[in-house]
Structure formats: structure tokens, C-alpha cells
Amino acid sequence: AHTYNSLIHGLCKRGLVDKALNLFSEMVDDSEIVPDAVVFNTLINGLCKSDRLSEAVRLFDSMSSRGVSADAHTYNSLIHGFCQRGLWEEASRYFGKMEGSGIPCTVVTLTILIDSLCKSGKTEEAYEIFKEMIRSGKEPNVMTYNSMMNGLCLIGKLEEAQRLFESMAEKGLEQNVYSFGVMIHGYCKSSRLDEAIQLSKEMQKRGLKPNQVTYTTLIDGLCQARKDRTAERMLTVMQSNGLSPD
């Protein structure tokens, strides 16, 4: 069964959801093998990522008849799918279903909500959830912080984002390449290039290697600001770090 699960996951990741569904049918026909929650979750997630939400829901509905219970991963994938489509009422219906089934929402669930709200410009709502997490002891993790900081940067609240960025360290959360990427992008978009470059140095002091995304962000920011000369230098630095431009 793990063999099937791995194959199905691989197909889903490559966007070959139909092939994955075919393999799933074979799996179901094989009386030796009983599909578990993991394979349902993998397929539901694959369908959501391909914008095939109604099929995902159908598969979700079929789980109980096969004696498999949905878990947090199942709900999170569906909620993520609905949020990405802006189907907030559906998302909140499944959020309710989740808790109604005795499955408490997780940090991942709340991070999905925060991230999606921020990307839809509903940053204040997201921030309320974020603050509520801290109050209630459902501690935001690095990804939660990254999503929230990104949202704040997108509406120009750079100082607030920077405050969160600094508070991560105090909480013992280690900023990763994404954390720096979010802040660097925020500063670049506000034409605060010195601060962006400063951060890229700071991350190296921490032993984090800027990647192609980091450099592309900086180079784009420098070009937009008409600092072509500095941008070229940055490209050289990037190549000397073993990264090729794409």
C-alpha cells in the first residue's frame, strides 16, 4: 500500500492526477490492499491543486463509505483549495465540519487561512487570526510568520512586518530563506534597497545561503530603481556563489 501511495503521490506532484486516479482504481480492485487516509489525502490534495474541487469533494464524501476517516490533512487540503478560489463560505463550512467531527484545526489550517486572506487583501482579518493564535497558545510557526509578514509587506506595513520578523528570534523561531525573501521583497518594492541588501548580508551571517529567488528579487528591485550598475554587480555575486541566472 505504501508503494501505491508513493506512486500516486509522485503522479499528483507532476500534475498527472488522472493517471493517479487510474492507479487508485487498480488499488481499489486489488482486494489485498485497503486504501488508507494517506492515499485519499494525496488524491484530494492533487485534485485541489488542479482546481478540480468538485471531484475532490466527491472523493472526500466517498471516504466514509470505505471506512476511512478524514483527518486534519484532508480538511486542510480542501480548505486550501477553497481559499485559493476565494470560496470563503465553503472554506468556512469545511472548517466547521472539521471541528464538528472532533478534529481540532491545526497550525497548518490557520496558516492556510492567514496566507489566503493576505493574498486577497484581507490582511486585517488575517492579522486578527494571527494575534488570536498567540493569545490562545496555538503558536504560529515559521511559515505562519512568513505568510503574515508577506501580507503586511503587500499593504506597505513594512515596519510592522519587520517587527514580526524580529520577534521570531525572541520566540526561538529561526528565520529561514523564505522569511528573508519576504522582507527583502518588501523592501525592494518600497524602493528601500539599502535595507534589502543589508538583509541579504544579514542572512549570510546566519549561515543561510541566498538562492536564485533571493538574488532575482534583489536584481529586479535594483533594476526597477535604475541602479543597473549595482544590479550587474549583484549578478556577478550570484554567479560567484554557484548560481546561474534563469
Add this chain to the structure above:
RNA sequence: CGUUCACAGCCGAUG
């Protein structure tokens, strides 16, 4: 640690 969920850039595609 055998399998499943959430985070940053540019470009292209479609509108």
C-alpha cells in the same frame, strides 16, 4: 524518521 497538508521573486502562458 518508509507514504499525505500551508510560506518569498522574475519571466512566460491565458484573460
